[in-house]
Amino acid sequence: MKLPISKRLLQCAEMIPPCRTVADVGTDHGYLGVYLLQAGRCAHVIASDLREKPLASARANAAAFSVQDRMSFVLSDGLHHIKPGSFDVLVLAGMGGDLIARILADAPWLDGDNALLILQPQSAANDLRRALGARGWRIEQERLVRDGQFLYAVMAVRTEGGGPLTPGEQYVSPALRRAQDALYPAYLARMRRALELTVRGISRSADPADLARAAYYRAALTEVAALEAGEADTDKPKADEALAPSSAERSLL
Ligand SMILES: C[S@@+](CC[C@H](N)C(=O)[O-])C[C@H]1O[C@@H](n2cnc3c(N)ncnc32)[C@H](O)[C@@H]1O
Structure with a gap:
């Protein structure tokens, strides 16, 4: 039987170095853990x-793929029932960026922990990057993966060595710029278009709260558009996919 793991989770797995214990919080089916154990990437x-x-589904899949002896199963809201120091790598994948940020905020002990965090937000990635920077954490590596019609960012984060990010960096992190993935031009275009839509929508709003947020989105748009223009000036080959604005673009905001 072949493990039905997604390209998105495979990208998460690729960013996990060989280690002792991985904690997969919000595991659902448990496929990531099964894959990591099968690949010998970690011991537990x-x-x-x-x-x-x-x-229960993760437990059943672990048994079906004969890795149940090397997996433990914990019912927990975020990290509430996960022991500090019990893992080397923490994965939070397939959840909204705001939920991931809330789970991390609820675990202040992570600041003194040496763990590597692998974070893959389904939405609100900018809010997550902002929270990471505000906590002094650093996005060490960030990669892009296309799975179906969606484009996902996967971050490897260290709980030290970072600082506040500009509005534009909250949409396109310095690590993402450095990685220069083949999907990077497509990602920049998506972010720019999504920000244009947001700025247009917010400009029509009469709500004073929206007016305050408008400055943030405008600043982000200016930075992201400048990055995109810089890309267009280079001779690098571009991803040749059609980039019609889609709900996926909106969902990345
Ligand atoms: C969409 S699934 C993602 C599964 C898997 N991580 C992946 O990326 O394919 C989200 C999972 O997170 C779980 N979840 C939601 N809120 C959670 C929380 N506060 N703490 C732990 N798990 C949570 C849900 O029950 C669900 O199983």
Whole structure:
């Protein structure tokens, strides 16, 4: 039987170095943990979820792929029932960026922990990057992966060595710029178009709260558009896909 793991989760796995224990919080089916154990990337996986049903599914999959002896299963809201120091790598994948940020904020002990964090937000990646920077954490590496019609960013984060990010950097991190993935031009175009839509929408709003937020989005748009223009000036080959604005673009905001 072949493990039905997504390209998105494979990208997360690729960014995990050989290690002892990986904690996969919000594991659902548990495929990432099964894959890491099968690949010999780690010795043990803590698979954790907020709900019983996904955890039962992770347990069943671990048994089906004969890795249950090397996986433990924890019912937990975020990291509440995960012991500090019990893992080398923490994965939070397939959840909204705001939820990932909330789970991390609820675990202040992570600041003194040496763990590597692999974060893959489904939405609100800018809010997550802002929270990471504000906490003094550093996005060490950031890569892009296309899975179906969606484009995902996967971040490897260290809990030290960072600082506040500009509005533009919250959409396109310095690590993403450095990586120069083949999908980078497509990602820049998506961010720029999504920000244009947001700025246009917010400009029509009469809500004073929107007016305050407008400055943030305008600043982000200016930075991202400048990055995109810089890219267009280079001779690098561009991803040749059609880039019609889509709900996926909106969901990245
Ligand atoms: C969409 S699934 C993602 C599964 C897997 N990580 C992936 O990327 O394919 C999100 C999972 O996160 C779990 N979840 C949601 N909120 C959570 C929380 N506060 N703590 C732990 N797990 C949570 C859900 O129950 C669900 O199983």
